[in-house]
Amino acid sequence: MLVRPAVVFKPGYPATGEPCVIRCEVSCVGTNWNERTDHTNRAMTVHYRWRYLDQMSNAWASVPMSYVAGSGVGDGEMYEATLPAQADIGDLEYFFECDFEGYRYRHLDYTGSGYAYTTEWLSPRILRGDTAVEGGREFYTRLRPMASSFGEMLLVVGESGAEQTTVVMTPLETGRWRGIIPLAGRAPTNICFYLRGEGQYDAVADAFLPDPVYWSDASQTVPSPLPLTGTCDSGAVPPNHRIRIATAGSSCVEVLFDEVSGTYWTARAEYQNFNSQTADTDPIQDRDQPFLQSPALSFPLGSLTFMARAYDVASPARIAVYASTNGWDAPAESWFEVHAFSGIAHVPYRTYRFVPATPVQYDAIRLVVAADGSSGRACVDEVVISELGAAGVPPSVKVFVPTEPVSELAGTGAYIKKRLIVRLSEPYAQDVTVRLDLSPDANAQNGCLGLSQTNLVFAAGAEEQVVDIGPLDGTALSATDGFTVTPVVVSPVAAQHHYLSLVAVAVRVLNEAPVIVEPAGGIASLPASFFVQSGQPHSFFWNVTDAAADSSADVGSGMKITWHFGDDTWSVAWGASGTIEHTYANVGDRVVRMIAEDKDGGFDEVQFRVRVATEPVTLSTPVPVPLAWLDLYPSALAAAGGNYESAALGDVDGDGHTTWQEYVTGSDPTNTLSILRAHITVDGGTAQVTWTPDLGPVARCYTVEGKTNLTDGVWLESGPGMRFFRVRVALP
Structure with a gap:
């Protein structure tokens, strides 16, 4: 049986632009004891595709899944795979396939007074929908435009003990949410609210926490006029206090909330939602008959935000923002253009934002698409006009990084390459150059974070670029404090004033311990690994793999190799590979121990046995037998096929004494009558x-x-x- 575990994705809520891990649990429920399977004969695959509701979708793709070591044997086995990043919001559909080489899947049919066994031959077996049989709808999850640790963020509006309403907030950017509280009218009114986060994902425990998190601002004891901003305290129970605001002259209140810092912004707003994400709306026509015009505005324009896409596949759209200062119903010639968005494509709805350099009092706003053929038609949705307070979240340049520490071996061997994403919150009409500054500087203590490029050029209208991470050097400091990546807008100058929010993030780099490839480790019991002649120097070879930054032969800062030779002597060498000589003065078996330690404290060690003698001897016998002595008994060697070790362990004359025992006693190993x-x-x-x-x-x-x-x-x-x-x- 294939089962979706409690946490299917890692991180718990996948977002656009980031790869994610998907998991499935497999058990033998319903099979006969002699039909049970495990990871040794199961082949797991996840099939997936991106779909934007009913408008468009990608073809199905698939990725093989790997068994998670230690997760179970037969029952409770976990399998996982990494799905590549998806560029846009939408549904990520998926289902699992288990090929168990023709084994029967047996389930119980509890019908009537008893139950009857039914058997299905299914190879491969597919899990879709809510059942463990073929058919039914695939599983799906909604890809968010941003990363968040909460499944849902709610505004709880109303006094404690009174009738309350909840407003579902919309994710905007990483850790930031927006909620629109509708008002009964435009007359002055007081409202209060607090915030509640549901379904929090704990990355450390890799689990969803069952209890909500609550936020409120205890300093807001009396209603405060809008716009208003502040910082919330969090708690595990609904707060007794509320955020209290006084508003007038708008149909809505916009609330922005940052779940990381606890900061909130509130402002008067006008809001229109056409639900065009689920059904195509009529496109905007022309400025004489605009598809969308705002109500009369009673507050200065602080920001305009809307979602849009081109109506036709092959005709990019241009949406112009027109304003009127001659009344809400001014004639067409009285409206004037204040901003424009070009290159809007027929892709899933994307967010566009216009923030004036200073708040401006307009009577009304229109969104206009020219009807003269210079622009394709466009559809819009989720239009929010807000006063200055909402402009506390200006256009931004943000860097999105992996939530977990990055291995210093990322991109090498079996380690997946990691990337960071640099994203403009809205497109710009010209090319924009962004520089990524790194701190602290790379050194032995701080480690190193390398990026494939640090000067990025966003072509006009582009919003996102991907940067490969590497080379890397993880240290104790880089695993905790990490490296700060700060975006800086270099040019043009106007873009520097436009993108006022430059969000720095931290990338933690994890040190990986070295791995000894040679010599091969083993137990210190027989057989010995090899023969060493006493009184003569012997060269021990080593080969260690680790990150390049940890593999140098620099004394004091490179790969430290410590040899304990088993005769109360030891030596230190440096480098990821090399040889070291040692001379044993006395014969006998010695247990050799080698330790490889990188500059950051990661280490690996092996031990093995060597047999020290004056001449070549056997390795697998309790006492060393000289090969020259075995050469004196060719019939014993012939019986062992010429193998000295087998000859020494054998009893060719059948007298009950092995050849090595007869060497010790001095008897003839080929003569039955010759014994001690x-x-x-x-x-x-x-x-x-x-x-x-x-x-x-x-x-x-x-x-x-x-x-x-x-x-x-x-x-x-x-x-x-x-x-x-x-x-x-x-x-x-």
């Missing part, structure tokens, strides 16, 4: 123990052990009164 034998003679009541073969006290160490009775538990060094003996032999 002990003899007892009694002379004057004293037992004398001898043995054959006897290689002498220099070549071997012999120990005679005895017991008084065979039932004694322990063999002891031979002594008076003992009647039973054995001989132990070892290399010196």
